[in-house]
Amino acid sequence: MTSPSSALTSTSASASGTFALGGEITVPRLGFGAMQLPGRWTRVVERDTAVAVARRAVDLGVRFIDTAAFYFSPRARANDILREALHPYPADLTIATKIGPLRDADGEMYAEATAGQIRELVEENLGQLGVDRLDLVSLRVGRLGAVGGVSIGERFEALAALREEGLVRHLGLSNVSAEQLAEAHAIAPVAAVQNRFGVLGQEDAALVDRCAADGIAYMPFFALGGGHSALDGEGLRTVAERYGATEHQIALAWGLARSPSVVQIPGTASQAHLEQNVAAARLVLDEEDMALLTV
Numbered sequence: 001m002t003s004p005s006s007a008l009t010s011t012s013a014s015a016s017g018t019f020a021l022g023g024e025i026t027v028p029r030l031g032f033g034a035m036q037l038p039g040r041w042t043r044v045v046e047r048d049t050a051v052a053v054a055r056r057a058v059d060l061g062v063r064f065i066d067t068a069a070f071y072f073s074p075r076a077r078a079n080d081i082l083r084e085a086l087h088p089y090p091a092d093l094t095i096a097t098k099i100g101p102l103r104d105a106d107g108e109m110y111a112e113a114t115a116g117q118i119r120e121l122v123e124e125n126l127g128q129l130g131v132d133r134l135d136l137v138s139l140r141v142g143r144l145g146a147v148g149g150v151s152i153g154e155r156f157e158a159l160a161a162l163r164e165e166g167l168v169r170h171l172g173l174s175n176v177s178a179e180q181l182a183e184a185h186a187i188a189p190v191a192a193v194q195n196r197f198g199v200l201g202q203e204d205a206a207l208v209d210r211c212a213a214d215g216i217a218y219m220p221f222f223a224l225g226g227g228h229s230a231l232d233g234e235g236l237r238t239v240a241e242r243y244g245a246t247e248h249q250i251a252l253a254w255g256l257a258r259s260p261s262v263v264q265i266p267g268t269a270s271q272a273h274l275e276q277n278v279a280a281a282r283l284v285l286d287e288e289d290m291a292l293l294t295v
């Protein structure tokens with residue numbers, strides 16, 4: 001793997017440009033995903049480390065953080081770490097949550113929330129984060145892939161009702177197909193879609209473009225491979241060497257260049273990786289780079 005040059009480790013997230021979420025909340029397009037902070041069953045992350053990473057993200061100009069009450073390990077919950085690190089939250093910090101999967105104490109996702117359970121899940125996030133209103137709540141459907149062919153109308157209506165009530169500012173969707181996005185959008189405005197997409201998995205390209213055309217933020221998860229697959233390949237290596245950057249930085253820069261509505265949410269529990277990820281905000285790939293990396 002390529003090492004980053006020193007010039008590519010100290011940058012503000014603001015260098016990534018901004019996106020106006022729901023047309024009104026302006027955030028830098030280089031954000032942060034909180035899923036790694038509580039660690040996993042197989043990975044211990046010290047509390048002090050997790051809290052320091054969350055604080056450092058904000059110090060580095062990150063103003064969009066993606067989290068969920070269902071991000072927890074036997075030792076910690078992502079929402080608690082964010083609250084400890086950042087509450088009272090900076091006025092310009094946007095915290096997005098997701099609801100949908102029901103996880104048991106062993107972390108297994110055993111079911112999806114019904115429409116009748118949406119309120120208690122939103123209230124759980126409100127309570128854990130210590131806020132009166134959530135900036136963005138996405139209905140997450142299924143597991144990691146987009147689940148087509150299933151109506152999400154009843155669940156999205158339940159979420160939209162909480163927006164009417166003032167508990168939620170903007171609505172989003174995760175792991176959805178174009179048809180499900182259209183179904184939800186007919187019920188209430190959708191401000192964001194969070195699906196799996198990255199330089200090494202570009203299957204959702206049409207939905208990325210659709211979101212850009214409709215002014216909907218697209219927040220790709222696993223932009224860095226999720227830690228499951230190596231972020232490797234000749235194209236990535238070539239472009240990384242060209243910029244004196246790492247493959248991870250190029251993967252983030254590729255997403256930012258791929259669509260103006262991409263808001264990146266790379267996940268890390270490492271301060272060194274966080275610094276590198278934020279520094280990718282200032283990498284601007286050119287047409288030649290994009291041609292090498294885009295399928």
Ligand SMILES: NC(=O)c1ccc[n+]([C@@H]2O[C@H](COP(=O)([O-])OP(=O)(O)OC[C@H]3O[C@@H](n4cnc5c(N)ncnc54)[C@H](OP(=O)(O)O)[C@@H]3O)[C@@H](O)[C@H]2O)c1
Nearest residue numbers: 033034035066221222223224225226227266267268269273
């Ligand atoms: N909607 C959904 O279904 C869904 C599913 C999964 C995730 N998400 C969201 O998407 C966010 C991102 O997903 P993710 O964290 O699973 O995957 P990711 O951002 O693709 O990758 C995270 C993995 O890459 C490593 N990493 C991060 N920065 C690195 C760097 N600069 N160099 C080398 N390795 C690096 C991390 O390890 P270290 O901690 O050691 O850096 C971790 O193993 C999550 O935080 C969550 O908010 C959503």
